Amino acid sequence: MISRWLQLLGCLMVALLTPLSAAKKAKPSISSYKLDEKPLSIFYFERSDTVLMTLEDRSLLRSFDAGENWEAIEDDGMKHAVVSIFQHSYDENKAYALSEDGKHWITTDQGKTWKSFKISDVPFYKSPQTGPLSFHGRDSGKVIFETRPCLSCALRSYYTTDDFETINVLTESAVGCYWAIGDPQFGENAKNMDERTLCVVPGLKTGSRFAFRLVYSNDFFASQGIEAKLQDGRPVSGVTSIAQVKRFIVAAVESEGTTERALYVTVDTENWHRAEFGDHRIEEDAYTVLESTNYSIQVDVLTDPHRGVGVLFTSNSDGTYFERNIEHTNRGSRGYVDFEKLAAIQGIYLVNTVNNTKESATGSGKQITSKITFDDGKTFQPLEIGGENLHLHSVNSVTNIGRVFSSPAPGLVMGVGNTGDHLGDYSDGNLYISDDAGRTWRLALKGPHKYEFGDQGGVVTAISDEGKVKKLQYSLDHGKEWKSIDLPHEVDSRTTTITTTPDSSSLRFILIGYSSKDEFVVFGIDFNDMHERKCEEDDFDTDWPARLDENGDPDCLMGRKQFFRRRKANADCFVAEPFHTSLSKFVPCKCTAEDFECKYKRTKDGKSCVPSTSITPPEGECKNPTDTFKGPSGWRLIPGDTCIREGGKELDKDTEIPCEDAGGKPNSGEITSTPTSFDSKVSNYYYLERQISSTGADETVLMLSHHGEVFVSHDHGRTWKQVLEDQSDIIAIVRHQYNSDTAYVLTSGLEGFYTINRGETFQSFKTKTPPNRENSPTLRFHPSKKDWLLWVGEADCKSGNCHSNAYFSNDRGDNWKLMLRYAKKCEFEYKENHPGSERLIFCEQYENENPSNRLQLMSTVDESFDVWNTTYDDLVAYATRSEYIIVASRNNETGALKASVSVDGFTFADLNFPANISPEQNLYTVLDASEHAIFLYVQTSNNTNAEYGSIVKSNSNGTTYVLSLDSVDQDKNGNVDFERTQALEGVILANVVSNVDELSSGAPKKLRTVITHNDGGKWTLLAPPAKDDANGEKFSCSVKPGEGTPECALHLHGYTERADFRDTFSSGSAIGLMIAQGNVGGHLTKKDEADTFMTSDGGISWKFVKKGRYMWEFGDSGSVLVIVSEVESTKVLHYSTDEGKSWKDYEFSEEEMKVSDISTVPSDTSRSFLLWGTDSKNRPISVNVDFSGLYGRDCVFDKDGQISEDYYLWKPSHPFQEENCLFGHVEQYRRRKLSADCWNNWRGPHLHSIESNCSCTRADYEW
Template sequence: MRIRGRGAASWRTLLFVLSWTTTTWAKDDGPTIKVSKFKHPPLNMNYFEDSDVVLFHDMSENNIYRSDDAGVSWGKVAGVPDGVAYTMTMHEFDNSRAFIITDRREHFKTTDRGKSWEKFDSGAQTSRYRDQILSFHAGDPDRVIFNGMDCAGIFCNEVATYTTNNFKEAKTLRGSTEGCWWAKSSELFTTGKDDLDRQRVLCIGADSISPFKEDQRLFISDNFFEKVDGKVQQFEPNLDTNHGIQGVVNLAVVKKYLLVATTSINTDEMSLFDGECEKAGPIVAPDEACKSAGPDTTFKGSSGWRLIPGNTCKRKDGSQKDDPVDRKCSDVVNSPAPPASGDITATQHIFKDTKLNDFEKIYLERGDSSSDSDETVIARAVEYENDGSMRVEQRVYRTRDHGKKWDEILEKEEIRGIYPHQYFKDAVFFTTKSRKVWYTIDRAEHFHEFEAPSDPGSGNPLSFHPDKKDWLIWVGQKCEKVDGKEQCFKEASISRDRGDNWRTALRYVQKCEFTGRSTYKFRDMRQIVCLTHKREDNESDNPKVIVSSNDFFEEDKQVRESNVKDFATMAEFIVVAAEDKEQKGLRALASLDGETYAAAHFPYNFEVSHQNAYTVLDSSTHAVNLFVATQLEKNQRQGSVLKSNSNGTSYVMSAPKVNCDNNYFVDFEKIIGLEGVVLINSVTGKDKKGNKILRTEISHNDGSQWAYLPPPKADVNGKAYGCSSTYGDEKCALHLHHYTERLDKKKTFSAASVAGLMFGYGNIGSSLGPIEEADTFMTTDAGITWKSVKKGAWTWQYGDQGSIVVLVPRSTEDEKAKTKSISYTTNEGKDWKDFEFSQEEVTILDITSIRTGSSRNFLLWCRSSDGKTFSVNLDFTGLTDRPCVNPESGDSDYYLWSPTHPLQDNECLFGHVSKYLRKKTDRNCYNDHRIEHLYAISNCTCTRADYDDYNFELDPHKQCSLVPGKKPLSAEQYCKENPDAVSYYEPTGYRRIPLTTCVGGTELDKISEAHPCKGKEEEFEKLRGTSGVAIFFAVVIPIGIAAAVGWWVWRNYGSQFGQIRLGESSGFDNDAPWVKYPVIAVSAAVAVVAALPLLGSALWRTASSAYERVSGGGGSWLNGGGQRRFTTRDSFARGRGDYASVDDDEGELLGDDSDEEV
């Protein structure tokens, strides 16, 4: 690390002390001491064992110094250019070798203790994100793994290379890694076989879709991850003997053990797997044992290990793994647990003296690595007002068993707001009317307090860091007298120790967010972005600006954009709405790194009104879905959904005339758990009363093509509908009530753990009818087919990762449906059963469960006819006690399901076919762990759907042309963004979608002439050079053949050649069987006739089903002011009061300004 400021002063002081000490020791004839002065601290000092040779790293100069006389004399190492040393690593198992790593691909090595250095190529650029660059083999010093990265622009993919000959040659080991190691990274470790000790490699592999560490897995290969028949030769170790483990973050070899650390979403608790045998079932004592013994009496019982039947291995002397061990009688279960009863149980709890008619429910979901098994819920009675505010009761309740037992917490405190940690669900914060804040970090087991730096004001004052649980931003209200007048403003303070200490960051601020995150490696982990006033006053002419810092505003404070109205974060994007004074409206900007903001460029002929509003929708990896309002008349509002390129600046039309409400919430929802499935409601006109006519449409390729929902032929009673259509059309289709009509915005069509299942209520016809006439429908194939399951509108909740679905009658303030039973299915809707939970009919206000749909417990929130409010726990664990299994061979309880596209012949989407794991409908078992639903991905060959346009679009004549004022992707830009590229191709108008995984096929970005990147001419010639013989066979002979074929083609099909336009065919085959030609054009910018550059990542925890906005007016949990931040639908609370909103002085949802305001 570099030392500046105070650190540098301390270093100069240390040198002075050493000099004075040297003089004193010399008079006493002590040891000879030689002092050497350096400008910078000598860091990373290392001796070569059994020698006087020492190396150290000057990190300020980026140089390595060497001494061969134990530090008496020093000099820069020879053969290494000045200022290139990024880091220095000593070989762990050879005391004569060391490596100097640069920030490039070329590095330096020594085999003679630093006397001479030799340049080598690692095959990849040095990773900026990994501490351990090199991994050494304990048995062969020539075997080294290099952990590097491959970058395209600011996006970097970590990769690993390896060498077996001390980097005389480096080969690719594996892409998308988070670190690779030799299995034999310790002299004591062995697999038991010499060939495996020599070859075996372990890599932490990133998920193919999700960038989050919670989805990483550990893979092992014994042949360097080679492909055989197109399949990578790798396997996952059996870490816990039951199922694969996700969330692997680190690996360590300690003596003869391999230790693996894992993490998971919702918690910072980590698991450590060390290969020990853990008890998975009851211990059965031998006959006569423990019959009259005390609880501490022991007996000799099974160790848990056994020799594999048929294994003839030779046992070593001494103790064996299957030797009996001492077991306590207290651990014994002499008889197996009783079998599942096959029944559902209902447990009721009455909330006394509750007057309000709703509840705020906060689920503290556990992560896979959590050691607890509780299902904790915090609740209090609330009531939402029409203006979006919320009345609350003071009693706060807690249950740790999903509602079977409740108790009251923080009884003596007047709790104002309850704010669960956005990323670590074990933590919840409770604000009061004073500055006292209560919090828990252990799932409401214990409570602590801190003093906030300012009053909480209105709205949520807290902002949380995605990786650092203790890092908090508090935006509160502070009042002081200025010129004799009291002036109040918002002040942002930062704590890095969970509220023990606070430091003021900014005054006159509107909001702040942590935008740094380990997942987004192109940002500093400490990065904060704030919306604040330019000056520290409350004057009306004081504009707002975007300010960022990478050091908590201690020294770094940069104004990034001026005249800003608001900003919103979604996935890796920061989207800003700023005033456009020339156009008298708003302009949208986007940033990836939080420092550079680029203006959004909308499609050709897409006109934005000077009164406009933006809503940031569910956004997929490397793209923004942006709703732009085009009709602002009250009760008639609608707009267009635009989709960006990978940096959020260039947009194409995805869907026009999409419905939104008066607050600019949009009928747009990505289906959680699947790639590319989106549902919208579009506006097709007005009825006689002036109300909007809505139709539901679905996309299976992430907004590139839209279709109506195919209607079922008959209702649940077998009665045929008044119209019919095979695929759905304008006259007859299924139409669903969407996001803007939901009382509870959390009630999405699907759930994260349910692949392909969706529920909704609506009607069959030419358009969406009244909700009072709606029936309930479901699909099990992601919307390809639908069936009617209930008459009337019912509310659904998923359990056991989709194996259980519970339906209850939908109830509203105006229509309070009464019932005493619920309906459920355990086989994806093939059969429905009723369960009576009450002796008298009651109103079910809501049904809830864990957001991921993984629990087998549900909570009904009810009100009886005499006004009593109560909850009912529905426990489905009695239905079965057998966990589902998925052995690699044998009878599995699961099957593989692949989503299909109704308009395509194959199953390819974004260059691959996805296989999802689902439980077989005839199996009576439960999911005892989180299923990795996305089970397998296989790549497809490239087609036009795998490419988008770069600065090209369809003009009014449907020709592919450059956007006015734009330039094609330049050679300099391409080579700069791809530093390892040897060549570039002349622009064709096509560019690979950033996340497509297609291989080969029709590569439209490579159909033009290739040229070398600057400085790569020699390498380009080596790759492209051909001999005279090759030219003869490749050119001269085909000319004759081509001439003959061309004459025949011209004669028979010449009249059919014409102008090539987009949208005429999804392929590139002319009707003429002998003619194929490249189309130098682009995907649609207005009509969207080809795939757009996005991949709907279902496994992105914080982005999946997220629907973020920055709105004007209302929205406070008390009085309509303030804001409630969120990044996922899971953080939405019921009613408008739980959406993110800005303060009372705001008038936009990333927009919505009048002429006077602008």
């Protein structure tokens, strides 16, 4: 160490003794340094000549002199240990070197010294820019470090507030954690945010990505985090990612059942708004958040994945409403957009567009053209050179590091491209340059080149990007004249990288390339000694305008003109101010219309604003409908705009508003009904329901008539429109199982139709075969690939050899590939948490393609479908439920029935039944698998009208079973009286045969209804209601309150007696509510004798509703309940808005109709219902009944951080569990108060919280 310092001192003395008048050099000096390994990454520290570079052998090199000399860093075990390195985003002195063995390093002095810290978990790289690190925007000592302890583990976030001197666990998460102040511009005026962190965490009860939640904490999660209220003051599940975009945070949300995404934006983490894109949808992986401004977000939205084109949008200053800038933007396969802002200059960016979108969709190559905007996207114009249009290769063709076109050198822009009608091949391009921020261009060099700017634009360097290269080109006059210098070694242009300091102020450059000697070389290029003098004030243009208007005058943006101090192109000098960027100055302008934006959004003509809320006129105004009143215009000055108000436009002043446009009108308080008659009976109907992340307000229903007519309604049956009217052979509508925007219409022939926009439009497709006749599903869908289809259709039926063949399509039926002949049933078996299952397909196929042979279960993951595996030889049937695949097959030797299960589709295990269950010859029915266990029905009697069996429950992997309930009722079709209560853990109802011993003598079944509140652990009879509210008297039998006995209990007609299996007791959104038909007594009597009952506490207690049988539906998550007679013709329905405590009548028609069904959206969140039936003349009719007019407001979710007075917290009861615990916790649900005069109007989660986690008991363990 001493000798090294002496050597440095000697060098310093020599330097001091060297005459200052040393002769200048004619060309830059070049040094070279040979690398032992391939370089992986390189970066400069800001405002320094210090460079770090990682190599393939995990070495970390540093240079303190801009690449002239290099040394390996071997401090504290760093030798051959560094796998990646990251700069601090906001502290120019800090960087982080990461390893794979838990030891990492930090430098706080630009790489001079390094200090190690340890985090044993494996780093999780969530961002290519910062890896596992998230930085605080104002306190560089605060860092979050993301890890994944194991492949199947949740992410674990660590944090430090003191540069890793101390390290603590923050929390476990699903996607990762971030600082709220992740950018210096975020929350500048917000309080109590310095230590706020945001994390995307798993759902309260499930690990599904659709349940991910965004929570924030001010104490590093020492206390429970606060869930972000993303929409209308309410939390939204399905948060997949968050991103910091300067003063904004953007959260992306996805929902099960749609590929449409929602983006939510905040400027303070507490108040969020959904971003609106007009008529455009945000699809999965189909949007890119681009480099944005301080006052807006720019997003490119993919419009057609087959063409690779998008639409560019810019938001208002809230980041909530986006306006379209330009269409047909060019996008690459990885989502990169040909878009770049000019560095340092506001309002100018270049974008590439595709001008032959129709032709490119049919397979023709894209014709790409370049455009530039000088007014922040309001208008665009072509790049021009000598009267021709110029087109430049952009982000998707980048071959160098850093920005594509520009640098902090004011006004200098370069690019590789060509003139003509559209962009040609990169190899045929030339290098072009502009020194007036892209307004005019000139040819710089022939052929494609890589390039870099230095000395604030005083030096421009370029190296050919073709073949072997030995010359470096440079220009000292903004690219007008070029000189060259030989490199010490020839290099391959494909491997070259040229770079300099991030601020482009240095006279030094670094060039990396692969030499002809089969080694990588780093060249240090130094221009410092080329000129004697440093630029003086006369060498500068001190007021160079950044933007010019159409008249060539300095132009305004955000209320000001921008000017730079810039070296003149012909000045024979260097700026020579390293690490000093050209500062701009601003001159204010008078306000114009461009300085204002709408608080919400513009009207269609763009001349005025749509108010974000209805405007109520002042008291005393609007006595006549033709009057006007003074009110807000809807405009506001863009925040950050500095225009001069005096003498300028004042769009934000109050304006006259017509009274007829005013809001604040009182709610009607009325229920409305709208009938529609049809010429043919209704065969079936299907809802295409919007999900949480969907846009629009439609409630779409598709209806198929007996005559094969298809009708569509987008307003829940108020109006209907027939579609596909020229088709006479329609036989079925198939709703996409995993995408509620999509449905397919099948015909008896080869042509079919589909809609992907909830019935707005239909497109046709052709199949290879007609639908099959084997009572097997013709069409099946992939859980995550919405366009992947399986088709099982009939073949060779005209020849008498009728059978089914299976086909695959990955483009919504445009093309089909034969998979298997003589197939019976096929399904995708993709499992989200099992890699390799994306292409897993199961098919039933007859052995040797002979229908007389046994069925085999075949599986494949082969893309060409040439390779199939025989999973089971003698298949009886298989079923997929939740995460399980259950197979029933026969033993090859004994013929005995056996059951097997798999959770990944590749490995199967036999089922182990209780000793008293003999399943070898019995029927299996998979009843439920929603709570990480399988409920399986095993038939023990198959005698006609005497069918019954046992329900067994599995452990979590589905292999080992115990008896849950015996003597369970089954009908002749194999249906079982079993129903799990939706959304409520552990509650199941079933009907059991109470007189099994009498059945052999021909006695009819006597059924009793039982319920479990602990997921099948214990079953009890239903307690009868306290009294018959029809007469106000007690039932003929009576028991101790809250208990049912064999002689006196409530019994319900269940699953086996339903005309429509979609009509369930419970609702997924009306938590704890159930409605059913039944009777009180010793057993279930005939259905004709049934009355209607309900419960509002999950089945603990029941109350009488109406005498007789009524159909029912739930609306607005239980805010309104509707029942209508199932037996008699009627024109009256009954409804309750207080969970059945009281009922009111509503006359929905002037004449009676026979109602056959009542329906609403599957989530039971609508305020509208549809009655289906026939009128007095036996004509098919539907009646929309809309309750929206009852209330004029939505319920308030929270108030002052507490649950509002519109809601209360309800805790389900589990009577047989210690401390009311089930599955190790106690749940709380948010329910609307019975007296609240408001609507839930919410399709999101209703689970409020896990009130407490419980101590483990024997019930929490499995066998």
